[in-house]
Amino acid sequence: MLLRKTPVALALVACFAPITGQAQESPSTSPEATRLGEITVSATRTERAGDAVPNTVTVYDKKRLQQRDARDLKDLLEGEVDLAVRAVAPRFTAAGSSTGRGGNEGINIRGLEGNQVLMMIDGIRMPQSFSFGAFSSGRVDFIDPDMLVSAEVLRGPASTQFGSDGLAGALSLRTLSPEDLLGKGKTQAGFLSASALSVDRSTKLTGAFAGAAGAWQGLVMATVRRGHETRNSGENEAANSSRTRANPSDIRSESVMAKASLKIDASQHLLATVDARRRKVDTEVLSARAASFSPSTPTAVVDLDAQDQIDRTRVSLEHKWEDLNADWLQSLKTQVYVQRSKTRQYSSEDRYVSPDRIRDGLYEEQLIGLSSQAQTQLSGHRLSYGIDLSRNRINGLRDGTVPPAGESFPSKPFPDTDYTLGGAFVQDEIEAGNFSVIPALRFEHYSLKPKTAGYSGGQVVSLSDQALTPRLGLIWRASAGFQPYAQWALGFRAPTPDQVNNGFANPAQGYRSIGNANLKAEHANSLEMGLRGKLAEALRWQLSAYENRYRNFIGQETVSGSGTPADPLVFQYVNLAKARIRGVEARLMWQPLSGLHLSGAIAKASGKTERDGVSKPLDTVQPLRANLAARWELGDWDLQAAWLHSAAKQASATSSASNFLTPSYDVIDVGAAYRIQPGLRIAAYVSNLTDQKYWRWSDVRGIAATSPVLDAYTAPGRQLQLSMRADY
Secondary structure (H helix, E strand, O other): OOOOOOOHHHHHHHHHOOOOOOOOOOOOEOOOOOOOOOEEOOOOOOOEEHHHOOOOEEEEOHHHHHHHOOOOHHHHEOOOOOEEEEOOOOOOOOOOOOOOOOOOOEEEEOOEOHHHEEEEEOOEEOOOOEEEOOEEEOOHHHOOHHHEEEEEEEEOOOHHHHOOOOOOEEEEEEEOOHHHHOOOOOOEEEEEEEEEEOOOOEEEEEEEEEEEEOOEEEEEEEEEEEEEOOOOOOOOOOOOOOOOOOOOEEEEEEEEEEEEEEEOOOOEEEEEEEEEEEEEEEEEOHHHOOOOOOOOOOOOEEEEEEEEEEEEEEEEEEEEEEOOOOOOOOEEEEEEEEEEEEEEEEEEEEEOOOOOEEEEEEEEEEEEEEEEEEEEEEOOEEEEEEEEEEEEEEEEEEEEEOOOOOOOOOEOOOOOEEEEEEEEEEEEEEEEOOEEEEEEEEEEEEEEEEOOOOOOOOOOOOEEEEEEEEEEEEEEOOEOOEEEEEEEEEEEEOOOHHHHOOEEEEHHHOEEEEOOOOOOOEEEEEEEEEEEEEEOOOEEEEEEEEEEEEEEEEEEEEEEOOOOOOOOEEEEEEEEEEEEEEEEEEEEEEEEEOOEEEEEEEEEEEEEEEEOOEEEEOOOOOOOEEEEEEEEEEOOEEEEEEEEEEOOOOHHHOOOOOEOOOOOEEEEEEEEEEEEEOOEEEEEEEEOOOOOOOOOHHHHOOOEOOOOOHHHHOOOOOEEEEEEEEEO
C-alpha cells in the first residue's frame, strides 16, 4: 500500500470534520463547485456519471458556466479546494525577469502545474507553456470561457486516456455547438450577453446565433472584451520600483467561432469547426523604473513599455458514426485538425545614458493531428479503443537590440523541433453485479527531431522513447449510502524541446543554461482510494485519499558554477531522483429543499522532492483550503453566497526559509440574479465582500519574505460584476 502512515479512514474523517454549519456560495466559483454526479467524459473517454468513475472529476456544465459568467478560468476555478490557476502580478523587466508576464500561466492540480497538466479543447491539445529569460508564455489565456459549453477537471494521471502531459490530471473543454442552442424543434436560436467588472474596469459583449435547414445546422459566435490591469490591494502609486499598485495596462481580446454540421443519415454526421482567438496587452511597466538617476547608474531604467500578443487558430473536421443496434461496432468518432498558436512579447526600454534596449520574443506551435475512437458493447462489457497521432512543429526566436555580451541577435532559445506523439489505447468497462471494473492500457511513442538551421546554442540531439501506461479502476456499489472506489494508474510526460536542447550564455553576469541530451520522461505512479454515498437522493458525499509518486521528475537546477564570469552558474533541466505528493479531500452536496443547494469541500496535501539523498518540500503544493457554498433558486430569483478559507502556508512546507509565507485568509462572496422575463436575465456579484487584503499562495510562490513590495502581489479587494443575458 502506498498510503501507509495513517489509516485512510481516520485521515478522511479528520479532513471532513470541519465541514459543518450552513453552506454558502460564491461568484468566484460555480455555486455547486463540489457537485457530484454529473456526466463526465474525460475520466474514461466514455460517458459515465461523475459518481460512477473511480477517481475525482469536477464537471461544469452549460448551466453552471452561464450562471458564473466567469472572466477567465482563474475566476471559474477559484472556489475549487484542490485546484489553482497561477497568475503573478506583472512586474517584469525588458531583459532580466519574466515575473508575471505569462498572465494566467496554467492550472495546478493537486500540486503539479504547467506542462504537467494536460489541457484540451474539443479533444485538441492546447499550446504548451514556455519561458526563457524575460520571455514567458502561459496557457490559460488561450481560452475564452464564453465559447465553452462544458469544462471538466480530471485529477490523477491521464496518460492512459490521452497520452503524454497528463501527469497530474487533465482539463477537458468543449465549445458550443449548434445543437446546444437549438432544441425543441427550433430552427433558429441565439443569445446576446454583456457584462462589466470593476476588478479590471472591463466590459464584454458576446453574441451567438444558430440555425437549422434540413440536414444542416450552423453556428456563428463572437466575443469582445476590453479592459485594464487587475487591481490589487497595494496603495503605493509611485512610478518606480517601490510601486505596489498594479502596473497600468490596456487589454483587448476577440474570439470568433463558426461551426457547420451535416447529418448524412440516421447514423452519421460531420462537424466542421473554425475558431480563432487574439489577446493583446499593452503595459506601462512603472515598477521597472529606477527610483533615481545619476552618472553612477548609467543603465538605470527611465521607462519600459511592453506589447504582448497571443493568437490561436484552429480548423477541425469531425466524423461521427453511431448505431446502437449494430452487432460489434456501435460508435466510431474520428477527428482531424490543424491548430496554430503564437506568442509575441515586445519590450522597449529607455535607459539613463546607456543605449536603449529592445527585446522581441516569439514562440510558435503548429499542430496537426488525428484522433479516432470506437466502442463495442458486449454482454456486461463496454470496450473502447482508438489511436491518437499528432505532430507539433515548435519554434522560438529572440531578437532586439543591445544583446547580452557574447551573444548576437536574432537567436533561437532552442532549435526548431518536430514533436511527434503516437498512441493506441484499449479500455474495458466491466459491470458485474454491484461491481464496476475498468482496466485500460495505452502504448505511446514520442520523438523530438530538432533542426540545426539557425541555432547556435550548442550540440543538437534527437530524442525518442515510448511508454506503457496501464490503469485499473474499481467501484463497489455496496449500497446507496456506501460505495468504495479505488484507482491505480501510471502516467508520463515527455520532455519538451527547450528542456532537451537549449543554450544561452551571459558571461558578464556569470550564468548560462545548457541542454540535456540524457533527459528522460517523467513517470507517475498514482493511487486514489475513496468512499462515496447518497442519502435519499438529497445528500451526496465523497471522501478520498491519494498518493502520487514520481520518478525522473524534471526541474531546472543549478548544476555547477559560482556565479562569476570565470566560473558561471550553469542551469540545466535534470531528472530529480523522485517526488511524492499525498493528500486527503472531502466533498458534500445537500439539497434540503427544492431549489436550495448547499455544498462544502476541504482539501489538504503535502509534497516533497528528493535528489541525492536530500529531501525538500515541493513548493507547488497548496495549503489547506475549504469552502462552504449555497444557492437558492426561488422563482425568478437566484441567490448565492460563499465562504472560502485558506490556511497559512507553513515554513516546513516550503523549500526555502527566505520564502514569503502567505497568512490564512477568509473570503466571502455574494450574488443575485433575476429573470425579468423568459429569456432575459440580469445578475450582480460581489467578490471579497469584506474587502480583505490577502495573498494567494499560487500567485506569490517564490517571492522573498523581505521583499519591500509584497503588497504588489495581493489579490483583488472588493469587486463588483454586473451582467445581462438575452436568449431567443
